[in-house]
Every structure is written in structure tokens, then in C-alpha cells.
Amino acid sequence: MALASCADTAARVDVDSPIIEFVEEAPGELVAVDRLPQTVLAGLRLSEIDADSWRGALGVFSGPVPGPDDLTPPMLGTYEVEADRLVFRGRFPLVRGLQHGVRLDLEVLGRLSGRDAGSGIVTHEFTPPETEPGPATRVTAVYPTSRRVPMNLLKLYIHLSAPMRFGEAYANIRLVDENGDVVPDAYLEMPQELWDPERTRLTLFFDPGRIKREVGPNLQLGLPLQAGRSFRVVIDPGWRDARGQPLAEGFEKVLTVVEPDRTMPRAEDWQVEAPGVRSVAPVQLAFNEPMDHALAERMLVVLDANGAPVLGTVQVGGEERSWSFTPERPWQAGRYVIDVHPDIEDLAGNNLAHLFDVARGEDVRVETEDARARIPFVVGS
Numbered sequence: 001m002a003l004a005s006c007a008d009t010a011a012r013v014d015v016d017s018p019i020i021e022f023v024e025e026a027p028g029e030l031v032a033v034d035r036l037p038q039t040v041l042a043g044l045r046l047s048e049i050d051a052d053s054w055r056g057a058l059g060v061f062s063g064p065v066p067g068p069d070d071l072t073p074p075m076l077g078t079y080e081v082e083a084d085r086l087v088f089r090g091r092f093p094l095v096r097g098l099q100h101g102v103r104l105d106l107e108v109l110g111r112l113s114g115r116d117a118g119s120g121i122v123t124h125e126f127t128p129p130e131t132e133p134g135p136a137t138r139v140t141a142v143y144p145t146s147r148r149v150p151m152n153l154l155k156l157y158i159h160l161s162a163p164m165r166f167g168e169a170y171a172n173i174r175l176v177d178e179n180g181d182v183v184p185d186a187y188l189e190m191p192q193e194l195w196d197p198e199r200t201r202l203t204l205f206f207d208p209g210r211i212k213r214e215v216g217p218n219l220q221l222g223l224p225l226q227a228g229r230s231f232r233v234v235i236d237p238g239w240r241d242a243r244g245q246p247l248a249e250g251f252e253k254v255l256t257v258v259e260p261d262r263t264m265p266r267a268e269d270w271q272v273e274a275p276g277v278r279s280v281a282p283v284q285l286a287f288n289e290p291m292d293h294a295l296a297e298r299m300l301v302v303l304d305a306n307g308a309p310v311l312g313t314v315q316v317g318g319e320e321r322s323w324s325f326t327p328e329r330p331w332q333a334g335r336y337v338i339d340v341h342p343d344i345e346d347l348a349g350n351n352l353a354h355l356f357d358v359a360r361g362e363d364v365r366v367e368t369e370d371a372r373a374r375i376p377f378v379v380g381s
Helices: 038-046 051-057 106-113 214-221 293-298
Strands: 020-027 028-034 058-059 077-082 086-088 100-105 119-128 139-143 149-151 155-160 173-177 201-203 228-236 251-258 272-273 283-286 301-303 311-318 324-328 335-340 373-379
Touching: 020 119, 020 173, 020 293, 028 058, 038 086, 038 106, 051 058, 051 100, 051 106, 058 086, 100 106, 100 214, 214 272, 283 335, 293 311, 301 324
Parallel strands: 149 251
Antiparallel strands: 020 028, 028 086, 058 100, 077 086, 100 119, 139 155, 155 201, 173 228, 228 251, 272 283, 283 324, 301 335, 311 324, 335 373
16 A cells, blocks of 8 residues: 655644545555544444535545635545545546645534534645656547538547546637637536546537527527538647646547437437348448437347347447447347437437427427337348
8 A cells, every 4th residue: 555645734733633645555546534533434334425415524626625715526436434434536537746635524524424523624635646657648539420510519529548637628629610710618618527437538518508599608609510611629739648648649620510400310210230140240220310429339239039138249330320239149040129228319419209409389309218219120030
């Protein structure tokens, strides 16, 4: 076990007051609070505590401990009482070389445990040590891969080759029109960037308020993308990864914008191609329009005649216009179904149950279970 060098900002007048430490140990890094009363630890073990309450008692921040007027939210993660300490494990890896802050509110901790934990605030700051430099991080893909996109495109997925530093995405990604002018307020900037658990895929939403008709930002600014025009998504090379290193190079994606898509996907319009019996060839599905890449990867499931899932691997095809499933074991003769979750979306955020953008007076909505689609196919004769 290794402790990182750190600077403790709490005023310590009591040798028995809690100690906060950043710890690196298998299977990963954590923030630990030691020297809490055993009665408090016992109370925490017995209590059902939601995530917001935990963060109110023990907040871990990407940066210094915020002041009283600073609304910076704590990091997301899990809390657990382990042996004689309270432990926080972040949902995402901590940024190496960046100062982090911890704020422990003893009165809140006491209320959560139902025991006397004392009073006051204990703060602590630490900097996880830098790791050894490795290959420079690169942008590996931006979805949708199609160059032609609807005017009401809802989101982009940016894939990178290594974990990225949290909190720098919006400053390093911009939308530029054909004249080289930056489109202002194009993206929805959220306090917690939308990363996958490995922090190698960022979900970037265009501002929904500008996409939805008859909403304030839409009326004032219009949609970020305009049909008949060309735009570029520009990713700066200065965007830093989790090691604090800049990207190997910048990245640009061209968007040729066409008319908005305000129709729901129809699974009955998709074409299925069945594989041969006793083969491991994929079953293939052709969409009649590009679909959301991430949702297509996880919202279509192959079921056998008994309704049991078939194990295998999924691949989304070029320009997100097709989907294939390769089984782990050879296909057996029989009837199968591709079960399609109604939340699968096209590029404009429309799914099988409802439209993303509904004009005043419209009500295009289907009950979730009624919208679920099942596409049959037969292996063998």
C-alpha cells in the first residue's frame, strides 16, 4: 500500500480527530477516513444512505475544496465502511498530477449514522502522483461516422485511446461553420461530463433547448446546425489525458447537414438476413437510416425459441446503418427473435416510443411495451 504525498489543510487541535488519506492499493485507488468513532462506523453500516447524502458528508473534488459560495459538485463514486475506516472510491480514475480536495462534515456524518461524530469541517488536499509516460492519446473515432447528419442531430460520441482528464472537454471541443466562425452555445455543458467508466468515451449533447421547437433557446438562437450548410467538429490537440499529457494531434469531423428528422424509427422497415445452420456466421440487420451507435450496441438482443438470450458479440456497421450478431457457438436450427428495446434511437433522438421533438399540439407517443419490437428469423429449413 502506498500513500501519496499531500498537504492537509485541516486545523488539527485534537489528536483523535479524523485523518483523511489518499491511498493506492489493490484493486485501485481510494480516499480513506480513519479515526472515526466505532459507534459512528457501526451506525453507518446499519443505515441506508443515498448517494447525495453521502456526498454531503464526505465530498471529494477534482480541484481544491470549494468555498462556501462555490457550487462545484463532488465527484461521483461509492462509499463503504471497511474495517475501521470510511472509504470513497471514485467512479472514474483520479487525475494524476492534479490537486484534489476532500471535505468531511462531521455533523452530517453524525446525522447519517445516528451517533455523535463531533462537529466541524475537516478538509484535506492531495495530489495523486504522475504515472510513467506512455503512448500519446489519440481520438480514435467520432460517432456518428456518417458525414450527412440531420439538422436536429442530438449527440456525438468521442472515443479516445486512453483515459482523459475530467473537466476539460468543453474547453477543447468546438463547432465551427464553413466560414470558420465558432457556433456559440452549441453544446450542453454539464457539471459532470458524460464519460463511460473507463473515461475513454465522451457523450456530447447538442443543446436540447436549441433543438426542441418553441423552447426559449430555440426561439432565440435557432438550432446549432443548419440544413444545407457544412460544419466542423474541432477537437484541440491541447486536450489533456488523465496523465496530464496533450493529445498526439487534433481531430476534425465534417458534418454535412440535411433536413431535420422528425419521424420515429420503424423496426418493421429493417431487413434481417439469417445465417446458415451449424455456422458461426452473423445474423445481420440493415436499418433504413443511421442509428445511435452506443444504443445500437446494447439495445438489440437475440433470443432463442425459449426466450433465452443467445451469447455472442455485436458489431455496428458503417455509418451505423447495420447491425450484426455473431454467436459464441454454432447456430442450431430453429426460430429466433431479435428483441429491440424501444429506447433505441436514431441520430435525432427519436425512439420507437416517441419523438424527441414534439411540436405544440402533437402527441406522438406509444406505451413502452407496445413499442418494443421483435424481429423473427429462422435458421435452417
